[in-house]
Amino acid sequence: MLEAGIDRDGAPLPTMGAAVNDQNDAEKPTIPEGGDQQPLSKNSQKKLLKQQRYKAKKAEKKALMKEQKKKEAERKRKEWEESLESVTEEERLKLIETRKSLRKERMEKRSGEKEMKKERLMKAKECGQNVIIDLEFSHLMTPTEINSLVQQIMYCYAVNGRCSSPAHLWLTGCNGEMEEQLKRLPGFDKWIIETENKSYIEALQDCKENLVYLTADSENVLEELDLKKFYIIGGLVDRNRWKGITMKKAEEQGIQTAKLPIGNFLKMSSSQVLTVNQVLEILLKFLERKDWKASFFQVIPQRKRCQADLEDNGEEDKAEEENEPKDEQLASKKEKVEVF
Numbered sequence: 327m328l329e330a331g332i333d334r335d336g337a338p339l340p341t342m343g344a345a346v347n348d349q350n351d352a353e354k355p356t357i358p359e360g361g362d363q364q365p366l367s368k369n370s371q372k373k374l375l376k377q378q379r380y381k382a383k384k385a386e387k388k389a390l391m392k393e394q395k396k397k398e399a400e401r402k403r404k405e406w407e408e409s410l411e412s413v414t415e416e417e418r419l420k421l422i423e424t425r426k427s428l429r430k431e432r433m434e435k436r437s438g439e440k441e442m443k444k445e446r447l448m449k450a451k452e453c454g455q456n457v458i459i460d461l462e463f464s465h466l467m468t469p470t471e472i473n474s475l476v477q478q479i480m481y482c483y484a485v486n487g488r489c490s491s492p493a494h495l496w497l498t499g500c501n502g503e504m505e506e507q508l509k510r511l512p513g514f515d516k517w518i519i520e521t522e523n524k525s526y527i528e529a530l531q532d533c534k535e536n537l538v539y540l541t542a543d544s545e546n547v548l549e550e551l552d553l554k555k556f557y558i559i560g561g562l563v564d565r566n567r568w569k570g571i572t573m574k575k576a577e578e579q580g581i582q583t584a585k586l587p588i589g590n591f592l593k594m595s596s597s598q599v600l601t602v603n604q605v606l607e608i609l610l611k612f613l614e615r616k617d618w619k620a621s622f623f624q625v626i627p628q629r630k631r632c633q634a635d636l637e638d639n640g641e642e643d644k645a646e647e648e649n650e651p652k653d654e655q656l657a658s659k660k661e662k663v664e665v666f
């Protein structure tokens with residue numbers, strides 16, 4: 327079941343606050359102290375109330391998860407102690423020894439994996455495919471949407487790190503609320519990525535001809551990935567409220583555009599606009615297998631595709647719905663995003 331906060335497309339779900347209607351207008355938000363004392367308009371009050379409810383719900387959920395984790399640890403500890411009580415002293419020592427060596431093995435395996443991941447990401451930094459997430463749209467998103475985008479970026483980093491051929495990720499135009507939220511992610515300062523306050527057009531002004539904005543509204547179909555190019559994904563969670571915005575931006579900047587070749591391989595039941603993490607995952611899968619069709623079938627959720635395509639591709643449909651950062655998945659991803 328999906329939880330509040332982020333939906334299957336990574337877009338924010340209506341929180342309790344979204345249900346604010348005339349019935350509960352009577353409920354007033356807490357006006358932050360220190361602000362000017364001018365009364366808030368009805369709309370601003372609704373917005374503030376919505377934000378406050380969202381934050382409260384998030385905190386409540388965090389506390390619940392913490393409590394569940396604590397209970398689980400307690401249950402395991404009890405189970406362990408009970409298992410020691412029912413055996414002889416010799417067996418007891420043996421159990422303790424086995425547990426210690428298993429723990430050591432696990433830790434060695436983990437640190438080995440971390441090292442390998444670090445090596446892969448360093449190699450990508452030197453000679454891998456550059457992929458930019460353009461973070462210059464935060465003024466067009468609600469706090470909830472910004473939060474969803476941050477979660478998607480976290481998911482992107484985790485998925486990229488697990489790839490055998492990762493991309494080198496850039497976050498450009500990283501400022502304000504976006505930057506603050508990203509910096510709050512555990513281990514963010516150790517991520518092997520480029521973080522730029524500047525826009526990509528400024529930061530990469532010497533290779534403007536190699537910038538390619540990926541946008542579903544382009545007429546150009548992406549056939550191959552070119553290592554020289556920097557592929558840009560619009561950092562936007564908007565349920566396509568800002569239709570065509572990335573296409574317009576790229577045209578105004580005079581940079582190339584391209585859309586994923588979705589239409590060549592499958593029919594979509596709705597629009598071909600995907601989320602940031604889905605686009606990145608498709609690029610990553612393509613880098614690994616050089617097979618668009620397989621990449622689409624592994625990343626694009628079933629419910630977004632037409633029935634004929636589903637029947638066509640039973641074999642390849644492995645990762646159904648798994649790529650989507652649902653709340654619970656993201657919560658556990660938080661722990662899986664390795665800190666070096």
Ligand SMILES: C[S@@+](CC[C@H](N)C(=O)[O-])C[C@H]1O[C@@H](n2cnc3c(N)ncnc32)[C@H](O)[C@@H]1O
Pocket residue numbers: 539540541542543558559560561562563564565566567568569570571572573584585586588598599600601602605
């Ligand atoms: C949720 S979409 C944002 C949609 C936004 N209204 C726009 O105009 O781009 C996030 C980003 O993923 C990329 N994207 C989504 N679907 C795509 C597709 N079919 N082909 C290429 N890029 C796509 C685009 O870079 C897009 O900005």
